[in-house]
Amino acid sequence: DGGITQSPKYLFRKEGQNVTLSCEQNLNHDAMYWYRQDPGQGLRLIYYSQIVNDFQKGDIAEGYSVSREKKESFPLTVTSAQKNPTAFYLCASSMAGGGSYEQYFGPGTRLTVT
Amino acid sequence: DQQVKQNSPSLSVQEGRISILNCDYTNSMFDYFLWYKKYPAEGPTFLISISSIKDKNEDGRFTVFLNKSAKHLSLHIVPSQPGDSAVYFCAASESLGTSYGKLTFGQGTILTVHP
Numbered sequence: 001d002g003g004i005t006q007s008p009k010y011l012f013r014k015e016g017q018n019v020t021l022s023c024e025q026n027l028n029h030d031a032m033y034w035y036r037q038d039p040g041q042g043l044r045l046i047y048y049s050q051i052v053n054d055f056q057k058g059d060i061a062e063g064y065s066v067s068r069e070k071k072e073s074f075p076l077t078v079t080s081a082q083k084n085p086t087a088f089y090l091c092a093s094s095m096a097g098g099g100s101y102e103q104y105f106g107p108g109t110r111l112t113v114t
Numbered sequence: 115d116q117q118v119k120q121n122s123p124s125l126s127v128q129e130g131r132i133s134i135l136n137c138d139y140t141n142s143m144f145d146y147f148l149w150y151k152k153y154p155a156e157g158p159t160f161l162i163s164i165s166s167i168k169d170k171n172e173d174g175r176f177t178v179f180l181n182k183s184a185k186h187l188s189l190h191i192v193p194s195q196p197g198d199s200a201v202y203f204c205a206a207s208e209s210l211g212t213s214y215g216k217l218t219f220g221q222g223t224i225l226t227v228h229p
Contacts, residue, residue, distance in 0.1 A: 004157075033217075040123070042203055042219035043158070058216070090157050102148065103217060105157030 003027065004106035006091050011111045013085075021076045021109050023091035030096035032074035033103060034058075034066065036087040043090060049074055050096045078111065085113045117141045118206050120220035128228055133191040135223050137204035140185065144206035148217070149178060149189045152201045161202075162189070194227045201225070 004025045013019045025032065031050045035043040035058075045058030049068040063082025068074055074093075078085045088110050092103040119138045127133045135149075145166040150158035164171040164178045164187070171178050177190045191198055201224050205217040 035219075040221070042118075042120075042221040043205075043217075044219075045216060048216060088155075092157075102160050102163060104160070105150075107157050108155065110155070 004091060004093055004104055006089075006106040006109050008109060009107065011109055013111070013113050015113055016080045017113075018077055018079050019085075019111065019113075021078065021089055021091075021111070023074045023076065023106060024072055025074075025091075025093045025104075025106075026072060027093055027104060028071075029093035029104075030071070031094045032068070033092040033094075034064070034074070034076045035090045035092065036060070037090060037108075038087050046076065078113075085111060087111060115140075116221075117144075118204060118218050118220040120202075120204060120223045122223050123221070124224040124226070126226045126228065127194050129196055130193045133189075133194045133198065133225055133227065135189040135191075135202050135204075135225065137187050137189075137220050138185060139187075139206050141206070141208070141218075142185070143208040144218075145209050146207045147178070147180060147187050148205045148207075149176075150203045150205060150219075151198075152203060152222070154201075158203060191225075194225075196227050196229050199225055199227050 007022045033048040034046040047066040049055035065077045090108045091106045094103040148163040149161040152158040162173050162176045180187045201222045203222045204220045
């Protein structure tokens with residue numbers, strides 16, 4: 001059963017702590033993405049990766065870091081430098097190249113930092 | 115700078131009637147457009163897309179129209195069903211350069227379909 005998994009569904013952290021959100025896909029997609037959604041707003045791109053061992057900053061990369069050591073995995077670390085980390089985080093993947101830009105999304109992780 | 119805008123935060127329609135969701139964009143380099151549907155606390159699911167070489171794409175009850183000169187697209191749902199109640203996002207992409215494959219999303223429109 002192909003898809004994208006994100007874990008955990010809910011995550012709570014104290015201010016000042018780094019936290020890593022997991023994203024795994026078994027769709028054999030080359031490209032992976034991280035977005036955050038805040039209430040009343042659309043999805044904003046944090047980081048994306050078109051190929052293993054390569055990634056680019058999105059529109060709101062400050063305070064976040066990523067790695068892409070394996071095709072299937074694209075973990076996101078929310079560092080203590082991120083000023084407003086509480087949000088709903090969504091991971092997505094797509095086939096790089098060709099004419100299809102459809103991205104498939106995981107179920108999301110809601111992070112609450114207090 | 116909001117390159118993709120959905121100016122209607124919400125839309126309410128009666129079951130069986132047409133729902134029309136609108137989206138405007140400013141970046142003339144966008145050449146592929148998508149609509150996603152999202153339920154609370156879930157990831158968005160892909161609905162329908164359209165390339166800039168077309169002005170209409172239809173899939174069952176869903177039709178997307180693209181007006182390139184006006185930089186405007188719309189999603190028509192006919193007939194609307196209560197299960198269509200969700201947040202709808204439009205998204206745009208450009209096929210050239212380093213932004214290849216990167217989607218820019220609008221703010222979303224909450225659609226409520228009343229029985």
